[in-house]
Amino acid sequence: SIPLSFFAGIGGASRQGVLVKGSNYLETLAEVDTVVFDKTGTLTKGVFEVSAIHTDKLDADQLLHLAAHVERYSTHPIAESLRAAFGHEADGCSVEQVEEIPGQGIRAMVNGRQVHVGNEKLMETIGASWHECSHGLPGTTIHVALDGEYAGHIIIADVLKEHAKEAITALKKNGIRQTVMLTGDAMKVADKVAADLQLDTVYSQLLPQDKVAKVEELLAAQKTGKLAFVGDGINDAPVLSRADVGIAMGAMGSDAAIEAADIVLMDDDPLKISIAQRVARKTLRIVK
Ligand code: ADP
Ligand code: MG
Numbered sequence: 001s002i003p004l005s006f007f008a009g010i011g012g013a014s015r016q017g018v019l020v021k022g023s024n025y026l027e028t029l030a031e032v033d034t035v036v037f038d039k040t041g042t043l044t045k046g047v048f049e050v051s052a053i054h055t056d057k058l059d060a061d062q063l064l065h066l067a068a069h070v071e072r073y074s075t076h077p078i079a080e081s082l083r084a085a086f087g088h089e090a091d092g093c094s095v096e097q098v099e100e101i102p103g104q105g106i107r108a109m110v111n112g113r114q115v116h117v118g119n120e121k122l123m124e125t126i127g128a129s130w131h132e133c134s135h136g137l138p139g140t141t142i143h144v145a146l147d148g149e150y151a152g153h154i155i156i157a158d159v160l161k162e163h164a165k166e167a168i169t170a171l172k173k174n175g176i177r178q179t180v181m182l183t184g185d186a187m188k189v190a191d192k193v194a195a196d197l198q199l200d201t202v203y204s205q206l207l208p209q210d211k212v213a214k215v216e217e218l219l220a221a222q223k224t225g226k227l228a229f230v231g232d233g234i235n236d237a238p239v240l241s242r243a244d245v246g247i248a249m250g251a252m253g254s255d256a257a258i259e260a261a262d263i264v265l266m267d268d269d270p271l272k273i274s275i276a277q278r279v280a281r282k283t284l285r286i287v288k
Contacts, residue, residue, distance in 0.1 A: 009283030018276040019250065019264040028245045029263065030280040033225025035176055035273065036215060036243065039183035039193060041232035041252060043164045043270060046077035048140070048156035050085040054133045055152035063152050067144055069093050070108045070117045074100055075254065076233070078142065081156060082117075101125075102235050103184040103207040105142075116145040119186070121205075123150065140189055160196060163271040168197050170274035177225060180218065182211045182239075208235035215239050230273065232257055247273060 006023035013020050020026055040046050053060040068086030071079035072095050098108040104125070105118015116126055120143065123130035128145040132153065139157035143150070161167075168179055180201045183190045190204035203214055219227055219242070229236075229243035232253040237260040240246030248261030249268040258264055265272045 005283055005286040008286075009279055012279045012283070013276050016272060016275050016279065017266040017269070018272050018279075019266060020276070021262050021264075025245055025262040026280040026283055028226050029228065029277055030284045031224075031226045032228045032245060032277065033175070033177040034180065034218060034222060034227045035171055035178070036180040036182060036218060036227060036229045036239075037199075037270075038211075038229075038231035038233065038236050038239075039181055039185060039190065040158065041077050041249060041268075042230055043161060043167075043181065043193060043197065044158040045161055046081075046158060046232070046252065048078060048081035048085075048158050050082075050154055051137050051139055051157050052134070052155040053152065054155075057146060057149070057151045060152075063144055064154065066110060066115050066146065066151075067117045067142065067154060069095050069110045070098070070106055070115045073098055074106055076100070076106075077158075077252075078140070078156065079106070082142070082154070085154075085156075103210075114147050116148075117142060119143065119184075121207075138189070138192060140185055160193065161268075161270060163269055165197055167270035167273060168199065170271060171277075174274050174277050182206055182214055184208070184211075184235075208238065211235070211239050212242055215242050219244070228273070230270065232268075236260075 002023050009026050010020045037043050055063050064086050067082050071082050093111050096109045100106045104122040107116045123143045128150040130143045130150050137155050139155045142154045179199045181199050182203050184206055187204040190202050194202035226244040228245040229239050230247040232249040234254040234256045237256040240260040246261040247263045248257040250264040250266040251268045
């Protein structure tokens with residue numbers, strides 16, 4: 001039977017906006033010494049602003065228009081941001097055969113023409129000769145190809161969540177041994193976020209399956225402590241289930257991530273991880 005104080009612990013966590021799906025997860029959370037984070041939507045807001053557009057074909061407006069159309073049905077934070085930057089309902093065009101390529105981007109037929117929107121990997125996959133004119137701007141470069149030919153790129157930038165820095169500091173104060181970030185984004189963006197937050201380790205340009213492999217590697221290296229993974233996206237579901245404790249963002253997170261998680265942060269605030277861990281440890285001290 002489950003000791004009564006566990007119910008108090010789960011109740012205490014829920015009053016802080018932390019949904020714990022079972023008393024065993026409180027126990028595991030208390031023993032976590034490694035916290036692995038996804039970047040976009042987890043440590044950063046996942047709301048991108050367009051900072052520059054560079055075109056080889058078409059003009060800047062047309063490039064953004066095409067990208068917004070291809071992204072019409074995607075729930076990826078980048079898709080939502082490109083649609084918002086375009087500013088209008090992406091209507092009037094026929095968009096067919098939409099295919100999202102996890103960790104790379106998306107493709108579709110727009111008015112009968114093949115359009116690809118995504119990162120360098122995607123451009124390399126289709127053999128489009130991409131280049132970059134970022135002029136040292138911070139941000140993620142989203143490339144666009146039209147009928148397999150390189151058309152240009154859009155530079156978009158995200159910002160850290162309000163409490164991201166505080167969240168990492170608080171975890172260190174709890175005695176967390178190791179903080180890690182895994183991302184599909186480019187190295188320059190990933191390294192900047194990791195430096196700003198003083199994370200211990202960062203791995204960039206990972207495909208969803210690479211994230212699973214990294215977490216398995218980190219799990220194998222754990223001695224006594226447990227490993228938590230914190231994520232928000234559809235692609236994070238496999239990693240959330242693999243970790244000792246999976247923590248998902250509840251407000252903006254995908255249904256798949258919320259479903260796969262053991263703990264859900266109702267308000268997407270990463271600072272709540274350290275708060276939940278303190279509740280868990282207090283509960284354990286009462287029980288033991
Ligand atoms: P993260 O690990 O930061 O959460 P993802 O694994 O979801 O990011 O995506 C990794 C990269 O793949 C993005 O930085 C972007 O370059 C590209 N990408 C993924 N989905 C899309 C999309 N719908 N539109 C454009 N680019 C995308
Ligand atoms: Mg993500």
